[in-house]
Amino acid sequence: MTRMSYPADLYGRRDRDRFWVAVNTFFTSVQRVRMLRSPVLPPVREVDRSADLVVRSVRKVAEDVVALTLAAPDGGVLPAWHPGCHLDLHLPSGRRRQYSLCGDPSDRRTYRIAVRRLPDGGGGSVEIHDEVTEGDVLKIQGPRNAFPLIPRDRYLFIAGGIGITPILPMVQAAHRAGADWRLIYTGRTRETLPFLDELAGLPSARITIRTDDTDGIPTSADLLADATPGTAVHVCGPAPMIDTIRAAFPSDATLHYERFAPAPVTNGHPFEVELKRSGRVLQVPPTRSALDVIKEEQPDVAYSCRQGFCGTCKVSVLSGDVDQRAPSDPPGDDTMLICVSRATKGRLTLDL
Ligand code: FES
Incomplete structure (x- = not known):
């Protein structure tokens, strides 16, 4: 039987099955790329810092998303971090995965990460959802930052689904700094969007929540309407969304993004x-x-x-x-x- 093919949407979805395949590929773990108008991957400063942390809490924060709070076994002070930082998590199975820190950098005694469950992913998210519980001890490395918040007076933040994790602390930092900022937060439904409650504490006029079920798939024009000259645009989300934004990006703003999936192979040969x-x-x-x-x-x-x-x-x-x-x-x-x-x-x- 011939399978009907549909045009890909902004998230790269062609139909329901392929959607899950796409989700699988871009949400398997935290993966970092920063782009400053250059296709060359920037070096990431290595942090020779590992620790065993205790899982203090596991809390559902959206459909298929849990937030883990991690702390030192003795409750001691943890290394400082900045918005955009991530941890390398060593899971009991031996898998190693990276997750953005999405808590409060001024809280020096806990780290928070959030993980979306991906049944067809590489197994890391499922292991966290199904097997990691309060009291478990996990080895971590970091924090380290491959997606820093660029100092600027004006920001546009764009988050796709679980891509809110590095963006949330950025938004909060920009707000504290008195910057002129906007956030566009997209996803399939409101139920799939973590941390809406925390965003509710910020000026609603600066935040646009778009969900596919009520607003349709956003176009690049929808996402970049506030990318005015001089704006630093920080994006984290599905690779197709980032690629769409890159293709339409204005030349007088600067784009900084974090992929949750590898870039397509270019200039490849067998x-x-x-x-x-x-x-x-x-x-x-x-x-x-x-x-x-x-x-x-x-x-x-x-x-x-x-x-x-x-x-x-x-x-x-x-x-x-x-x-x-x-x-x-x-x-x-x-x-x-x-x-x-x-x-x-x-x-x-x-x-x-
Ligand atoms: S360098 Fe990270 S998986 Fe290859």
């Missing part, structure tokens, strides 16, 4: 990876990453951000020439980040 330990040889097509292909063969392969900055997926290269595509993956190194880097040609043999 190559092979040989997994040394199994001897399997896999074909990596031009439009996919080595990680995506290897993950099908080895579901437990380590990864987190899928955008080349966290280092989780780094593997040793035993032979072959690597097209290094991440700033933290220096040319000449005999390792590669399999989420972004590729072969220049032919075959790579990896220590996997």
Whole structure:
């Protein structure tokens, strides 16, 4: 039977099934990219800081979204953070995932993150929803910031769904600083939008809540109406939304965004990876990453951000020439980040 194809909407959805596939890909974990009118990924300052934190509370904050409050076991002071920071969370299964801090930076004794449950994701969100409970101890690394709030007098913040997590502290900071700011917060329904109660404490005239069920899918014009000259626009949400905004972005404002999904592979070409330990040889097509292909063969392969900055997926290269595509993956190194880097040609043999 031929399946009917529908035009993709702003969120990249073609139909219900593909919607969930898209959600799966962009909400699997927290993944960071900042763009300052440059396609080059900026280096992220590494923070050599890990700690075991206790889960103080797990609270439902929207449909399929829970917020976790984390604290030091002794209730002590935690490292400071700024809006846009995230934590690397080491889950009991060994998975490592990244989540934006979405609490109050002035609260030095707790961190808060929020996680949307994605049944078809990489398993991290489901593990948190189904298995992490109050009293559990989780190892974290960070906080670190790949999506800083740029100092400016005028802001437009755009959040798509769970993308509100880094944006919420930014909005609150901009408001405290007396900046001229606007927030557009989009999602499928109000029930899916976390932290509406906290936004209710801010001037409602500055906030636009748009939900697809009542307002329809927003266009780039809807989202960028307030991107006036000199405005710093900070966006976090689904990759298709970010791509739509980028395509229509005015030249006299500045765009800073955070993806929840890897950017599409550009200038890709096919190559092979040989997994040394199994001897399997896999074909990596031009439009996919080595990680995506290897993950099908080895579901437990380590990864987190899928955008080349966290280092989780780094593997040793035993032979072959690597097209290094991440700033933290220096040319000449005999390792590669399999989420972004590729072969220049032919075959790579990896220590996997
Ligand atoms: S998964 Fe983060 S660098 Fe590859």
